[in-house]
Amino acid sequence: MTKERIPLRPIDTTPPLRNLDRICDMESGRLSGKVFWDDEIYQQELEKIFARCWLFVAHESQLPNAGDYLTTSMGEDEVLVVRQKDRSIRVMLNACPHRGNKVCFSEAGNARGFICNYHGWSFGADGGRLMGMHESKCYEESGFDKSQHGLRQARVDSYKGLVFATFSDEAPSLEEYLGPMTWYLDVVLDMDGEGSEFFGGCIRSTIECNWKVAAENFVGDILHGGWTHDSAARAMLGSAVANVSDMPESYSVNWNGHGYEFGTDVVGNAATLGEKNINKYLHTIRPRVAEHLGEFRSKLIGAISSATIFPNFSYLPGQNTVRIWQPRGPHKIELYTWTIVNKSAPEEIKDMWRKGCMMTFSPTGVFEMDDGENWEYCTKTSRGLVTRYQDLYVGLGMHTRIDDSELPGNVFRGQINECNSRAFYQRWKDLLEAPTWADVPDRNGRMR
Amino acid sequence: MAACADGGGDVMAESNLMQGNERMAVLDERARKAEAFLLREARLLDDERWDDWLAILSPDIHYWMPGIENRRREDRLGTYSEKHMAYFDDRLRDIERRVARFRQPSAWAENPPTRNVHLISNIEVFEGECSGELLVYSCFMNLRSRGLDEQHQLVGRRVDVLRWEDGRLRLLRRKVLIPNAMLLCKNINTFL
Ligand code: FES
Ligand SMILES: [Fe+2]
Numbered sequence: 001m002t003k004e005r006i007p008l009r010p011i012d013t014t015p016p017l018r019n020l021d022r023i024c025d026m027e028s029g030r031l032s033g034k035v036f037w038d039d040e041i042y043q044q045e046l047e048k049i050f051a052r053c054w055l056f057v058a059h060e061s062q063l064p065n066a067g068d069y070l071t072t073s074m075g076e077d078e079v080l081v082v083r084q085k086d087r088s089i090r091v092m093l094n095a096c097p098h099r100g101n102k103v104c105f106s107e108a109g110n111a112r113g114f115i116c117n118y119h120g121w122s123f124g125a126d127g128g129r130l131m132g133m134h135e136s137k138c139y140e141e142s143g144f145d146k147s148q149h150g151l152r153q154a155r156v157d158s159y160k161g162l163v164f165a166t167f168s169d170e171a172p173s174l175e176e177y178l179g180p181m182t183w184y185l186d187v188v189l190d191m192d193g194e195g196s197e198f199f200g201g202c203i204r205s206t207i208e209c210n211w212k213v214a215a216e217n218f219v220g221d222i223l224h225g226g227w228t229h230d231s232a233a234r235a236m237l238g239s240a241v242a243n244v245s246d247m248p249e250s251y252s253v254n255w256n257g258h259g260y261e262f263g264t265d266v267v268g269n270a271a272t273l274g275e276k277n278i279n280k281y282l283h284t285i286r287p288r289v290a291e292h293l294g295e296f297r298s299k300l301i302g303a304i305s306s307a308t309i310f311p312n313f314s315y316l317p318g319q320n321t322v323r324i325w326q327p328r329g330p331h332k333i334e335l336y337t338w339t340i341v342n343k344s345a346p347e348e349i350k351d352m353w354r355k356g357c358m359m360t361f362s363p364t365g366v367f368e369m370d371d372g373e374n375w376e377y378c379t380k381t382s383r384g385l386v387t388r389y390q391d392l393y394v395g396l397g398m399h400t401r402i403d404d405s406e407l408p409g410n411v412f413r414g415q416i417n418e419c420n421s422r423a424f425y426q427r428w429k430d431l432l433e434a435p436t437w438a439d440v441p442d443r444n445g446r447m448r
Numbered sequence: 449m450a451a452c453a454d455g456g457g458d459v460m461a462e463s464n465l466m467q468g469n470e471r472m473a474v475l476d477e478r479a480r481k482a483e484a485f486l487l488r489e490a491r492l493l494d495d496e497r498w499d500d501w502l503a504i505l506s507p508d509i510h511y512w513m514p515g516i517e518n519r520r521r522e523d524r525l526g527t528y529s530e531k532h533m534a535y536f537d538d539r540l541r542d543i544e545r546r547v548a549r550f551r552q553p554s555a556w557a558e559n560p561p562t563r564n565v566h567l568i569s570n571i572e573v574f575e576g577e578c579s580g581e582l583l584v585y586s587c588f589m590n591l592r593s594r595g596l597d598e599q600h601q602l603v604g605r606r607v608d609v610l611r612w613e614d615g616r617l618r619l620l621r622r623k624v625l626i627p628n629a630m631l632l633c634k635n636i637n638t639f640l
Contacts (some may be wrong), residue, residue: 231552
């Protein structure tokens with residue numbers, strides 16, 4: 001096993017697109033619909049963003065036992081995520097190194113290994129090495145060396161249950177990649193020191209929109225909440241959404257294109273589920289959260305808020321939906337959603353969240369229905385050539401940075417603010433322009 | 449039989465029936481009534497007659513459409529379960545909330561309206577678990593159109609329990625199964 005492997009073929013790099021400034025100028029908060037439409041840009045995103053960034057692949061709770069696996073994708077690359085005997089998690093391409101056939105066709109399960117349907121190449125649970133195949137003696141006769149072949153492995157790391165992977169050797173560590181966002185992630189991942197888990201499996205749907213439209217909506221667009229979701233709020237709460245701008249204390253924070261906008265109202269998001277017991281639960285555990293995470297973060301556990309970890313992993317505290325926007329060409333995404341709950345929560349509370357999540361943020365969810373419609377048409381109007389060059393305004397909240405905030409990250413005043421969107425698109429552009437990771441500029445402390 | 453008193457019973461139990469352990473077929477007048485019930489229901493949904501539709505639901509309704517999982521045959525977890533996330537896992541309160549959204553003038557994505565056709569077929573009627581109940585299988589095809597070029601099609605099977613309440617048939621339980629493990633559209637902005 002220790003024998004030197006022939007190095008994997010490097011991924012070809014293509015020269016960065018020029019003139020991105022003309023369609024994405026975050027200094028002045030200007031964008032153009034071209035970024036949602038062009039296939040040329042999309043191909044660059046696959047190479048310079050999805051093949052380079054840390055991407056969410058699983059929550060550890062989905063793979064409790066050795067041999068547990070699930071299939072997902074990293075960008076458009078299909079991958080297998082497998083729990084190993086030594087408890088580590090491996091992520092590998094779900095594509096056979098013989099002729100490229102898909103190796104595992106089920107979305108999840110338990111297996112000792114994987115055998116390709118085409119010519120029977122078989123791999124152990126670690127995927128790294130070819131174990132055998134149909135008509136193996138013919139290979140032996142031609143001096144074939146099995147140890148040179150395996151499923152291409154990704155780098156894997158995790159933060160409090162969230163497993164991320166990258167196919168880039170150059171990428172910074174996950175810790176560095178996430179930076180101070182982990183402090184905010186703790187609000188959903190680690191409320192009481194007992195951790196979190198995914199509950200009830202995955203629901204998948206397809207939206208005909210560009211992946212960035214969705215990711216940006218969660219990175220920092222609460223502005224749309226009161227307007228887009230008026231009908232859902234009235235249906236669930238019996239009244240309109242409160243004006244978010246009237247809330248006394250709220251912030252937007254970003255770092256390296258990740259972003260989180262939040263109020264400090266404890267249960268504003270959770271309340272939309274229309275289950276009194278969920279609010280009661282959050283109020284009950286809040287003192288414990290305050291002990292564990294401090295008073296400030298205990299006010300965020302179900303507050304009006306949303307977040308995206310760049311590029312395409314998003315969640316809503318309170319509604320407890322966690323999702324990934326899988327890019328499928330410039331004009332389409334596959335949306336995978338899960339419900340996240342505290343491990344320590346009573347079973348009936350977890351179940352209420354499972355149902356509440358589906359009732360609000362799922363393909364049948366009363367909130368999501370209005371989102372999908374907006375996102376599809378933000379994308380589709382760009383089909384028009386003239387429209388594609390129309391200036392889109394992303395300038396709300398310029399000059400609202402709080403320079404002396406004690407909170408981690410780049411902190412801005414108010415959650416109705418497009419600073420996170422600007423940081424998201426700036427990071428997008430920086431990555432598209434950077435030939436290597438080392439060329440990606442550090443904008444922290446300098447974004448407006 | 450305690451389950452029958454409150455109209456409970458086990459929705460999952462009906463899946464046994466789907467494997468061929470069939471109950472007594474109902475071929476009398478009641479079968480015609482059950483069929484008429486389903487066809488009228490489809491028309492009420494297509495015409496957005498929400499009040500009339502709500503009126504044919506039992507106050508004890510459980511309306512369930514589980515998410516479908518793409519697992520191997522030997523995997524004992526199967527393709528769906530009560531614990532899995534569901535498109536609908538609704539009691540009357542939840543259904544009324546969905547209808548309340550459809551009715552808001554601010555349901556932006558419903559204006560201009562989505563135009564629906566619900567086709568119902570393969571209707572089979574059997575004696576229910578409890579007296580006064582019918583077990584009804586059917587298939588549906590739902591076609592939705594929005595704007596000029598949006599068209600989404602969903603096809604599936606349903607297992608319903610209809611119950612006579614005050615002399616009228618009411619929908620007590622519904623299980624909706626679609627073959628898709630991933631929806632090929634953005635939402636389900638209708639009932640199936
Ligand atoms: S493609 Fe997998 S064994 Fe040939
Ligand atoms: Fe939204």
